[in-house]
Amino acid sequence: MAMNxxxxxxxxxxxxxYPLLAGNLRTDIQTMGLDPRIxxxxxxxxxxxxxxxxxxxxxTDRAFGKVHDQLPGPAAxxxxxxxxxxxxxxxxxxxxxxxxxGRVAHQLQVDLLSGKHRGEPALxxxxxxxxxxxxxxxxxxxxxxxxxxxxxxxxxxPTDDLRDGLQLDPMAFSLGPFCSFLPPGLExxxxxxxxxxxxxxxxxxxxxxxxxxxxxxxxxxxVSITELELARARHYLHQLGHALWINQSxxxxxxxxxxxxxxxxxxxxxxxxxxxxxxxxxxxAGADKGVLGDSQALMTGGVAARACGRGxxxxxxxxxxxxxxxxxxxxxxGDAAARWWLWLxxxxxxxxLAHDAGPGHVKTSNTRSVELxxxxxxxxxxxxxxTAMLEDLLPGLEWSEAMAVLASLDLSAVQRAGAGAEGTL
Amino acid sequence: MSFVDLIFLICGAIxxxxxxxxxxTDSMVRASFFLLISFIAVGVIMLLLGAVYxxxxxxFMMAVEMMVMALFMVMFMMNPxxxxxxxxxxxxxxxxxxxxxxxxALSAVAVFGDFPDQPRPSxxxxxxxxxxxxxxxxxxxxxxxxxxxxxxxxxxxxxSSHRGRYGDANAGSRPPGLEPGGMPAFSGDQEGxxxxxxxxHH
Amino acid sequence: xxxxxxxxxxxxxxxxxxVYLVAIINRxxxxxxxxxxxxxPFTAPFYSAASLWVAPANTTEAPDAMAWxxxxxxxxxxxxxxxxxxxWSQNLVPVDLTTGIVLWGALEPLATVVIFLHGWSANAHxxxxxxxxxxxxxxxxxxxxxxxLIGVALPAESxxxxxxxxxxxxxxxxxxxxxxxxxxxxxxxxxxxWGPLNFADSNDLAGGTSSESSGRARLVWQAGRAVxxxxxxxxxxxxxxxxxxxxxxxxxVWMILKTMVVLAMALLLGQLIPRFSPDRFLTIAWVxxxxxxxxxxxxxxxxxxx
Numbered sequence: 001m002a003m004n005x006x007x008x009x010x011x012x013x014x015x016x017x018y019p020l021l022a023g024n025l026r027t028d029i030q031t032m033g034l035d036p037r038i039x040x041x042x043x044x045x046x047x048x049x050x051x052x053x054x055x056x057x058x059x060t061d062r063a064f065g066k067v068h069d070q071l072p073g074p075a076a077x078x079x080x081x082x083x084x085x086x087x088x089x090x091x092x093x094x095x096x097x098x099x100x101x102g103r104v105a106h107q108l109q110v111d112l113l114s115g116k117h118r119g120e121p122a123l124x125x126x127x128x129x130x131x132x133x134x135x136x137x138x139x140x141x142x143x144x145x146x147x148x149x150x151x152x153x154x155x156x157x158p159t160d161d162l163r164d165g166l167q168l169d170p171m172a173f174s175l176g177p178f179c180s181f182l183p184p185g186l187e188x189x190x191x192x193x194x195x196x197x198x199x200x201x202x203x204x205x206x207x208x209x210x211x212x213x214x215x216x217x218x219x220x221x222x223v224s225i226t227e228l229e230l231a232r233a234r235h236y237l238h239q240l241g242h243a244l245w246i247n248q249s250x251x252x253x254x255x256x257x258x259x260x261x262x263x264x265x266x267x268x269x270x271x272x273x274x275x276x277x278x279x280x281x282x283x284x285a286g287a288d289k290g291v292l293g294d295s296q297a298l299m300t301g302g303v304a305a306r307a308c309g310r311g312x313x314x315x316x317x318x319x320x321x322x323x324x325x326x327x328x329x330x331x332x333x334g335d336a337a338a339r340w341w342l343w344l345x346x347x348x349x350x351x352x353l354a355h356d357a358g359p360g361h362v363k364t365s366n367t368r369s370v371e372l373x374x375x376x377x378x379x380x381x382x383x384x385x386x387t388a389m390l391e392d393l394l395p396g397l398e399w400s401e402a403m404a405v406l407a408s409l410d411l412s413a414v415q416r417a418g419a420g421a422e423g424t425l
Numbered sequence: 426m427s428f429v430d431l432i433f434l435i436c437g438a439i440x441x442x443x444x445x446x447x448x449x450t451d452s453m454v455r456a457s458f459f460l461l462i463s464f465i466a467v468g469v470i471m472l473l474l475g476a477v478y479x480x481x482x483x484x485f486m487m488a489v490e491m492m493v494m495a496l497f498m499v500m501f502m503m504n505p506x507x508x509x510x511x512x513x514x515x516x517x518x519x520x521x522x523x524x525x526x527x528x529x530a531l532s533a534v535a536v537f538g539d540f541p542d543q544p545r546p547s548x549x550x551x552x553x554x555x556x557x558x559x560x561x562x563x564x565x566x567x568x569x570x571x572x573x574x575x576x577x578x579x580x581x582x583x584x585s586s587h588r589g590r591y592g593d594a595n596a597g598s599r600p601p602g603l604e605p606g607g608m609p610a611f612s613g614d615q616e617g618x619x620x621x622x623x624x625x626h627h
Numbered sequence: 628x629x630x631x632x633x634x635x636x637x638x639x640x641x642x643x644x645x646v647y648l649v650a651i652i653n654r655x656x657x658x659x660x661x662x663x664x665x666x667x668p669f670t671a672p673f674y675s676a677a678s679l680w681v682a683p684a685n686t687t688e689a690p691d692a693m694a695w696x697x698x699x700x701x702x703x704x705x706x707x708x709x710x711x712x713x714x715w716s717q718n719l720v721p722v723d724l725t726t727g728i729v730l731w732g733a734l735e736p737l738a739t740v741v742i743f744l745h746g747w748s749a750n751a752h753x754x755x756x757x758x759x760x761x762x763x764x765x766x767x768x769x770x771x772x773x774x775x776l777i778g779v780a781l782p783a784e785s786x787x788x789x790x791x792x793x794x795x796x797x798x799x800x801x802x803x804x805x806x807x808x809x810x811x812x813x814x815x816x817x818x819x820x821w822g823p824l825n826f827a828d829s830n831d832l833a834g835g836t837s838s839e840s841s842g843r844a845r846l847v848w849q850a851g852r853a854v855x856x857x858x859x860x861x862x863x864x865x866x867x868x869x870x871x872x873x874x875x876x877x878x879x880v881w882m883i884l885k886t887m888v889v890l891a892m893a894l895l896l897g898q899l900i901p902r903f904s905p906d907r908f909l910t911i912a913w914v915x916x917x918x919x920x921x922x923x924x925x926x927x928x929x930x931x932x933x
Contacts, residue, residue, distance in 0.1 A: 006677050013671075013678035014664065036664040042830055043838040045685055046845065072685035072841045113681065128688060168500060173752045180833050195760055195905060247901035248825050255661030275899075284823075284901035285831075399756060401904050403831035454747060455691070461740065478786075481729045488736035489769065492743060496762055552725050552786065 007113045014039040015105040018047035020067055021184035022082060023054025024209040024412055027238045028098060030257045037102030042180045044070040048112060049105050051095075054184075054207070055082035060177055063187070065123035067178050074119020076108045088120055161193055162396050168193045177204060181246055181403055183412060186387060197402045200394040205385045206412040211372065216416060218370050219377060225320055225357035225364060226265055233350035234260045235373045236303070236343040243340055243407040247284040247400075252276075266355030269348045276344070286404025287337035289397050296393065297334065299386045301375025304409060307342045308334030314376035318366040324356050336408035374410045385413035429473055436473075440466035448514055457495035461487055475545060478552045634721040638711045645710070645857035646850045647672055652891050656898050679846035687749045687839050694748035699844050701741045703851035709734050709858035714789045716871040716878030727788040728776050731862060735772055738818055738855065739765040742827055745848070746836030757835025760905055761820065761827035767912035768817040774920035775807045775814070778927035779866040788862070792870030799869040803930055806923040808867040810916060812893055815859030819852045822897025826905055860889035 003011065015038045019029045029051075033040045041047050044067050056064055064085070068077070077088060078101070084092035095104055111117035159170050176187035185207035191199040212231050217223045237260035244253035256272065276282065292300065297310040305311025306328060313328035315321040329345055331338045356362075364370070368379050375383035389411070394402045443462040450456050464487040471480035514520065559567055602608055650672035657665035665671065687695075712727045714720040724730055739762060746758025780786050782803065783794035791800075801808050813824070820827040828835040837848050864870060864885035871878030903911070 007681050009674055009677035010681045013674035014666070016678070034663055036666060039664065041834075043833040045839050045841045046834065048682060070685075072683040074683065171752065181831050192756070195756065195763075244901065246831050248822060248829055249899070249901045250830070251657045251660050251662045251665075251898045252901075254657075254664065258661060258663050279899045279901065280823075281901050283903075285904035285907075287904075289904075398904060398906050399760075400826075400829065400831045400902065401906070404904075452691075458694075458740065458744065477724070477726050478729060481724075481726045481733055484733035485729070485736050488733065488740050489766070492736065492740050492762060493766070495743075496759075550725070 003114050011106075011110050011113050015049055015109045016041045016047045017049045017051050017078075017101075017105055018044045018067070018071065018180070019051050019053060020064070020178045021053050021207070022056045022060070022064075022178075024184055024207040025053045025081070026184060026242065027235065029053060030238050030241060031261055032098050032101050034254070034258055034261060035099075035102035037106050044068075045072065047071050048075055049108050050075065050077040051080060051101070051105075052077055052082060052084075053080045056085060059204075061085070062124075063177055068120070069122045069124050073122070074112055074117065076112060076117055076120060078104060078108065085123075087123060159193070159198075162196055162198060170198055174203065182206075182406065183387075185412070188390075192399065195398045195400075197394045197397050197399060200390055200402070202387045202390055205387045208385070208413040208415040209374070209410075210415055210417040211382075213417075215370070215372055218364055219367055219380075219416070221367060222320075222363035222365055225324070225362045226354040228364065229350040229354040229357070230263055230265065232373060233263055233347040233354070236347040236350070237263075239407075239410060240340060240343045240347075243336075243404065244281065246403055246407045247281070247286075249279075249281065252279075263351060265351060265358050267351050269344060269351070273344055273348070276340075282337040282341060284404070286397070286401035286408070287340075288335050289401045290336040290393060290405030290408060291334045292389075292393070296386075296389045299389060300409065300411060301383055302372070302410070303342050303346060303374075304339055305375075306330050307338040308332065314366075314369045314371035314378070317369045318364050320357070320362045320364045320366075321353070323362060324353055326353070336405045339408040372414055374412075374414060377414075382414045382416070386411040433470060433473055436466040436469045439463070440470070448517075453498040454495045457491045457498070461491040464491075475551055478555050634711070637715075637719070638707060638721050641710055641713075641715075641857075642707050642854055646853045648887070649853035649856060649890065649894065650675075652887075652894050653898070656891075656895050660898060676846060679849075680843055682842040682845075684842045684844065685840070687751055690750045690839075691744075691748035694744040695840075696844070698741050698745035698748060699840070699847040699851060702738060702745070703847055703854060705734050705738050705741060706851050706854035706858050710854060710861065712788055713858065713861040713865060713882075714792055714870055715882050717789070719879060720789055723787065723789055726786045728780050728786045728791070731788075732769075732773055732776060735769050735814075735818055736765075739769070742820070742836060745840075746827065749836075749839040751839045753832045753834075754836045754838050757827045757829065757832050757838070761836070764817070764826055764905060764909060764912070767909060767917065768814045771810055771912070771916050771920045772814040772818075774917075774924045775810050776866065778804050778807055778924050781924075781927045781931040788865050788870075791866055792872060795869040796872060799867065799872075801867040801869075804867070804923055804927050806919055806926070808863060808889075810920055810923065811859070811863050811867065812889065812896075813916065815856060815863065815893060816897060819855040819859065821852070821856060821893065823900040823902050824908070825897075825902055826908075829902060856893060857886070857890060860893060861886045863889045 014036060017038050018041055021029065029040070032038070044050070048071070050068060050071055052064075068088075076093065077084070078093045078095050080095040080098070080101070083089075084094065093104060093108060095101055108117065112119070159168075161168060170191050170193055172189065172191045174187065174189045176182050177185045179186075182188070183206040185204065186202065187204040189199075189201040189203055190197060211219075212235075214223055214227050214231050218228055237256050241253040241256040241260070244250075244256060252275070259269075259272070281287075292304060292308050294308075294310060297305040297308045301311055306313065309330055309332035313326075315326050316328060318326075329342060329349060331342055370377045372383065377383075386409075390406070394405065397405060440463045443459045443466070446459045447456045447463070450459060465484060468480045468483035468487070471483060474480075651668045654665045654668035654671055658668065666674070709731060711721040712724065712731055714723065742765075743758045743762050746754040746756075746761070749755070779791050779794075779800050782800070783791040785791065785794075795803075816822060817824040826835075828837050832838060837845055840848065861882070864882060868885045868889070869881075870885070871882045873881035876884075
């Protein structure tokens with residue numbers, strides 16, 4: 001079918017894609033977003049194409065259907081690193097290589113615009129989830145002015161306020177597991193008083209993060225410190241980029257992801273460091289919030305623990321690092337800004353270590369105690385999921401502060417990918 | 426019929442229609458904004474009458490007022506924002522009757538009243554005249570009313586805020602005794618936040 | 628009648644060019660800041676606009692249909708009304724009201740109402756949160772904007788924008804009242820919820836008030852935001868940078884140049900500075916900005932004493 005000139009123009013725009021992460025793949029997604037032919041969007045309503053990254057589990061079928069059906073139709077899905085759902089398997093677009101996303105998404109956009117692709121069927125029935133159950137003379141659901149649950153929700157009632165004593169009606173809703181601003185897989189029941197989080201109940205923990213290949217090898221035997229530290233720097237920059245995006249610095253975040261893609265040993269991050277200081281990133285939403293207590297810091301480990309002056313760095317136990325004069329970086333503020341700051345400092349230091357280790361090809365020597373991207377592995381013990389602490393950490397914060405604090409913490413469990421898993425690096 | 430007449434009729438119809446809708450909707454937010462539409466239509470009519478400043482001032486006064494009203498109603502009333510349907514009017518038959526009577530009475534004044542014929546002088550600048558009136562002889566009245574209102578607002582916020590300069594406003598506070606120097610009627614930990622549950626009446 | 632038709636066409640043309648200009652400058656800044664995907668600043672806006680135009684529409688569960696459909700259009704209309712008040716040169720003023728400043732002051736609260744309705748009417752929690760958050764902060768901008776504009780009306784002894792420009796023949800207000808322009812620019816970022824003051828449509832709410840809209844409704848909404856920012860820049864240039872006044876070049880060229888400088892500055896701030904916490908901004912607005920606006924007003928008053 002021929003396209004009119006408007007559709008031809010539209011076909012040249014970057015494809016708005018909603019990334020639905022069915023695995024801890026945010027870093028990969030951020031790199032894939034550097035392709036100018038696509039553009040990640042924060043809400044499925046803004047997307048034309050859905051990228052399903054990872055293997056869906058049957059437990060999330062309902063949640064998947066809800067996100068899928070929010071794309072204004074006709075829309076299409078791309079499946080990456082996972083099998084299509086049976087109901088959508090017919091003619092499904094499967095992505096083999098991450099680099100191909102731009103081309104495949106663009107082709108899908110052209111097909112959708114020209115009418116060649118008629119869109120996918122809806123997965124949820126088009127009927128109200130809570131049917132009307134009104135009673136009484138005007139259907140208000142009960143006696144007099146009160147009562148009843150005509151839409152499946154009872155009348156909102158004020159409850160005691162956490163902050164200034166002004167009693168507000170709480171608003172309860174659930175988010176996740178495919179929410180763009182929460183860690184992938186995290187599902188939570190949230191109660192808000194106005195803009196303040198009154199309770200944050202974790203219903204399902206985020207997907208475990210798989211160790212990048214070089215860390216996997218570091219648990220087995222000596223690996224090049226250059227390679228290990230480059231992977232580390234890259235990871236921290238991606239974490240920082242996500243926090244920047246949450247706090248509305250999308251452009252700077254994009255530049256950070258672009259930098260992370262082509263890191264060179266010894267590269268200086270001073271320009272970025274200064275930019276973040278002078279533009280007030282360390283004073284933006286949530287920066288002075290989310291101070292971890294002792295047990296929380298130790299549970300989280302890694303950068304988060306060192307940002308509150310707790311915890312150590314497993315690299316001091318390694319002869320390879322000691323030969324490079326390694327000393328752990330520690331701060332004592334412990335808030336979100338301290339973690340963001342330390343991510344950038346650690347990335348800078350990793351690049352320096354990668355440079356220093358380069359000429360002599362210094363290798364790691366200790367496989368029993370390895371500093372991972374989050375926390376350390378000690379005698380084969382990997383860090384466990386720590387999202388339960390959010391239930392204590394987030395209440396009392398304003399929504400944007402809570403989301404920024406969430407973006408300053410890496411709490412998902414760490415898992416070994418096992419054989420055959422590569423490509424995350 | 427001139428262009429001005431036409432605009433007057435349209436705005437008058439909008440004002441009456443949206444004013445009527447205020448009482449039909451089941452949501453406080455909608456009711457507030459229907460009222461706003463009604464006021465904006467009246468503001469346009471004031472512009473047609475040559476009251477340039479008052480007409481435009483009505484726009485921003487009412488926009489802020491209705492926004493704040495909607496917000497506060499949602500905050501303080503039960504059944505905020507009409508989330509659950511409810512009957513929004515009380516004594517509706519009497520109110521409707523009173524409204525109709527008032528409408529016809531005022532209309533009768535407008536139609537049958539004997540108004541003096543004083544055309545506006547062509548060199549009159551309504552904004553300057555109004556300014557001279559507000560800031561001339563009546564300045565003391567307006568300014569003292571304005572400052573009183575401002576002081577009241579600041580005072581109310583300062584007194585009702587939980588967050589004080591030296592910590593929570595109710596920290597260490599104690600309800601008054603039943604008799605001078607005696608024990609309070611009740612004591613407990615929840616004093617600071619109790620009392621709020623009496624707000625539920627409409 | 629022909630004059631008003633010409634004026635209407637002029638406002639329409641400035642509106643269209645303004646949206647395009649915002650898109651170009653925004654993309655140019657993005658490129659300069661290292662964003663690889665921003666595309667060619669001159670062609671990419673057309674592609675994106677066409678993409679939104681042909682994108683399918685959507686609806687939510689039980690929205691307030693009237694407000695949901697009208698809010699983007701009303702926001703664009705309010706922004707266009709603001710644009711109509713701008714005096715582009717001595718003889719080229721689309722709407723030269725004697726109460727121009729007051730009407731501008733009325734557009735800001737009306738925009739607040741429309742932004743609230745946009746988020747509220749979708750009947751979805753994230754967009755409603757954006758709407759309430761915006762309103763709870765909106766009042767603090769409005770007061771600042773009012774005081775700053777009364778400050779420029781004082782030396783002009785008029786509420787007419789063209790008179791405000793003429794009053795700057797000796798000295799521009801940006802020097803006479805140095806606090807005015809920065810405060811006004813901040814209000815502009817707030818009302819069009821841009822960059823650091825994007826509390827309504829922020830990423831931590833997956834797009835806030837516009838998280839539920841797609842296609843043309845979203846295009847109109849984005850265009851409205853862009854026009855609002857252009858209108859703010861143009862009014863800022865009028866009120867503080869001497870409007871059409873300037874040597875050699877014709878008046879409207881000066882006006883366009885000044886507007887573009889203010890606009891480019893606002894857009895750069897929008898890209899560089901991360902969002903504040905709403906709570907902290909509320910404190911800044913009431914404790915710092917509002918007193919500064921008072922100081923600006925007193926300053927303007929003392930300066931205007933004969």
